[in-house]
Amino acid sequence: MTRRQLLAGNWKMNKTVAEARAFAEAIGRQADAFAGEADFAVCPPFTALHVLRVTLPARVALGAQNVYFEPKGAFTGEVSAEMLAEAGVRYVIVGHSERRHLFGETDALVGKKVEAVLGAGMTPILCVGEDLRERQLGHTERVVERQTKAALAGVDAGRAGEVVIAYEPVWAIGSGQTPAPEDAQRVVAHIRRVVEQEKGKEAAGRVRILYGGSVTADNIAGFTAQPDIDGALVGGASLQPDGFVRMAKAITKGASA
Numbered sequence: 001m002t003r004r005q006l007l008a009g010n011w012k013m014n015k016t017v018a019e020a021r022a023f024a025e026a027i028g029r030q031a032d033a034f035a036g037e038a039d040f041a042v043c044p045p046f047t048a049l050h051v052l053r054v055t056l057p058a059r060v061a062l063g064a065q066n067v068y069f070e071p072k073g074a075f076t077g078e079v080s081a082e083m084l085a086e087a088g089v090r091y092v093i094v095g096h097s098e099r100r101h102l103f104g105e106t107d108a109l110v111g112k113k114v115e116a117v118l119g120a121g122m123t124p125i126l127c128v129g130e131d132l133r134e135r136q137l138g139h140t141e142r143v144v145e146r147q148t149k150a151a152l153a154g155v156d157a158g159r160a161g162e163v164v165i166a167y168e169p170v171w172a173i174g175s176g177q178t179p180a181p182e183d184a185q186r187v188v189a190h191i192r193r194v195v196e197q198e199k200g201k202e203a204a205g206r207v208r209i210l211y212g213g214s215v216t217a218d219n220i221a222g223f224t225a226q227p228d229i230d231g232a233l234v235g236g237a238s239l240q241p242d243g244f245v246r247m248a249k250a251i252t253k254g255a256s257a
C-alpha cells in the first residue's frame with residue numbers, strides 16, 4: 001500500500017490577511033517545490049481563508065484549524081463544516097491538543113467533529129498524542145489508543161481510510177524537543193494497529209498518519225523516512241515561506257526515493 005505524503009502547516013493564531021497574502025505570494029514564486037508526488041496544505045485562521053483561496057499555488061490546498069459539528073443555528077462564534085467546504089477548505093484539523101487542553105474539547109466532541117468534516121466531503125486531520133506526564137507514566141500507547149478509538153467511533157469502516165491522523169506528542173509541540181524518529185514510528189505503528197482492530201485492514205492500510213511536534217526543515221526527513229509516517233503537521237516552522245518550501249522539497253524527495 002503506497003500512501004501519499006502530506007505536509008500540512010498549522011498556523012495556529014498567527015498571520016493577518018496581509019501577512020497571509022505575502023506568504024502565499026512568496027511560496028508562489030517557488031511553486032515548483034509543490035510539483036512532486038505529495039500533498040500540501042496550509043491551515044490559517046478563519047479570517048485568512050479567503051485570501052489564501054485566491055492566492056495559494058494550485059497544488060497547495062486550504063485547511064482550517066477547527067469546526068463545529070452542528071450544521072447551523074444558534075452557536076455564537078462557531079463555523080460549520082458546510083461553511084468551510086463552501087469556502088474552499090479541503091482539510092480540517094480536529095482535536096488539536098491546544099483545543100483539548102485550552103478549550104476543554106473531549107474525545108466525544110472530537111468524534112462528532114470528525115463525522116461532520118467527512119460528512120461535508122472534507123478530510124479531517126485528527127490530532128492525538130500524550131502529554132509529558134502520561135509519557136513518563138508509560139501511558140503513551142493507551143492514550144493514543146483511547147483518543148483514536150473515540151474519534152473514529154462514528155465513522156464507517158469504508159470511510160475510515162480517508163481520515164488523516166496526526167501523532168503530536170504534547171511535550172514536543174513548540175518545545176524544540178522531539179522523540180527520535182524511530183520512537184515516533186513505534187507509536188504511529190501502534191495507532192495504525194488500532195485503526196486495523198477497529199476498522200479493518202483496508203482502512204488501516206489507507207489511513208495517513210503524520211508526525212507533528214517541533215518539525216523543521218532540518219529534521220522532517222528523519223520522520224517521513226519511517227515506514228508508517230506519511231507526512232508532517234507543522235506549527236512554527238510552517239510560518240516562514242522559505243521553511244515551508246524547504247519542507248515541501250524534503251517530503252517530495254523522500255516520497256520519490
Ligand SMILES: O=C(CO)COP(=O)(O)O
Pocket residue numbers: 010096168172173174175176212213214215233234235236237
Ligand atoms: O502543534 C503543532 C502542529 O499542529 C506543532 O507545533 P510546532 O511545529 O510549532 O511544534
